[in-house]
């Protein structure tokens with residue numbers, strides 16, 4: 001058995017009894033190895049210091065102080081029972097929101113309808129006679145003719161004004 | 162009253178039932194907190210915080226794990242927070258107080274005790290400086306005396322990992338202590 005294995009057995013021996021065979025091998029190694037004997041002494045001292053000689057009691061009125069603190073916090077927070085259902089309610093609300101959102105996305109949308117000329121004029125608050133008037137008001141005959149040609153082209157292309 | 166019934170009632174906000182659970186578990190939770198803090202007032206405060214956290218987390222407690230294990234898990238997590246916040250805190254170890262108790266029992270001379278307490282303080286200070294994962298497992302095993310299986314359940318590790326981590330923790334502790342304890346001398350010739 002080498003020192004590394006001896007140390008592993010040594011450390012395990014502080015927690016649980018080794019198998020008789022393992023114990024014998026460890027003993028044999030320790031007898032011939034001053035370094036591992038020293039490690040054994042050191043580990044035993046350290047572990048001895050770690051195990052407390054005594055553990056004090058909690059400070060007086062532990063339960064009373066604790067329950068008072070809980071009551072105080074309970075007043076600020078919703079009652080436990082309410083809390084239990086509150087988080088379920090939140091989850092339910094979120095699920096409904098998500099379903100609603102998904103529903104909206106999946107519903108086929110109505111195609112945007114082209115407005116009729118009359119609706120366009122009405123919505124844009126325009127008087128159709130203003131344009132005609134402006135054409136007729138032109139002083140020069142060639143200007144009047146050019147504008148009438150452009151206006152008729154516009155209408156033939158179905159273009160918007 | 163049966164523990165399950167106490168938990169069920171506590172989950173519905175029954176303070177009396179939770180009071181019974183406090184009485185049943187306060188010793189263990191306080192001892193665990195003391196193992197980490199080595200200070201009575203700090204341990205008391207830590208133990209109170211653990212129970213408060215447990216009370217308000219009870220609606221999420223499932224009976225799949227044991228209540229004790231669940232509670233100690235909360236305690237360890239709180240202790241870790243405490244250790245992170247108090248990393249540089251120096252402990253006040255009352256050598257005289259402990260010494261008088263032992264003297265009354267007629268064990269050792271005042272001087273011997275002072276030396277023992279100094280060495281103990283050195284060991285505990287070295288534990289404080291261990292990396293957190295080693296410190297936690299060492300505290301649960303070597304200060305609290307918990308079994309490997311309980312530690313594994315609380316820390317959610319396999320017993321094999323607990324074993325190797327504890328092995329490593331003890332090795333590190335010994336390496337760090339060898340020099341300082343040798344300097345202090347002592348009966349055991351460390």
Ligand SMILES: [Zn+2]
Pocket residue numbers: 002003004006029033035036
């Ligand atoms: Zn050896």
